[in-house]
Amino acid sequence: MxxxxxxxxxxxxxxxxxxxxxxxxxxxxxxVVPSQAAYAGQDKTHAPQEATITEPATSFEDLNPQAGAYDEIVKTSQNPANVEKAYDESLKEYKGEHPQEGIVQKAEDLIEKVTGN
The missing domain is CATH 1.20.5 (Single alpha-helices involved in coiled-coils or other helix-helix interfaces)
Structure with missing residues (x-):
């Protein structure tokens, strides 16, 4: 017991x-939790920039250069032949910017040489 x-x-x-x-x-x-909120407003060095007023004659494409690229991608994606062509162009551009080849890329090149594709 x-x-x-x-x-x-x-x-x-x-x-x-x-x-x-x-x-x-x-x-x-x-x-601890309430004391962290006290530090929220003290760092004013990263304040967002104020909006700028643009001229009314400025077009949307000038303000946003990616808007035209979106329309181009949509048109390209509607035709499968254009998709492969765009992919090949994009791949060539990427390889031009990143010339360093890895072992996988070298192996792919060797396979293409052997198979003749």
């Missing part, structure tokens, strides 16, 4: 210690 009571006492003391530790961590997190 003594062993049972001793084991029960240890289990009870460990559970009380665990509950106290969790309560302490919870109170600590409540104390």
């Amino acid at each position: 003594k062993r049972v009571l001793k084991a029960f006492g240890q289990t009870l003391s460990q559970s009380i210690l665990l509950v106290c530790t969790l309560a302490f961590i919870g109170l600590l997190s409540l104390a």
Whole structure:
């Protein structure tokens, strides 16, 4: 009976210690979270730039050069032959910008030489 009571006492003391530790961590997190919001408005060096007023004669394409590229991509994607051609052109452009070949690229070139494709 003594062993049972001793084991029960240890289990009870460990559970009380665990509950106290969790309560302490919870109170600590409540104390830390509000203080972080105080730093939110202090750094004004990265403030967004104010909008500029443009001339009414300026077209949307001049302001957004990617708008025309989107229309071109949509037209290209409607014809499968154009898609492959555009892909090959894009691949050549990429290879021109990144001339360093990896082992995979060298293996692909060798396979193309052997198969004749």
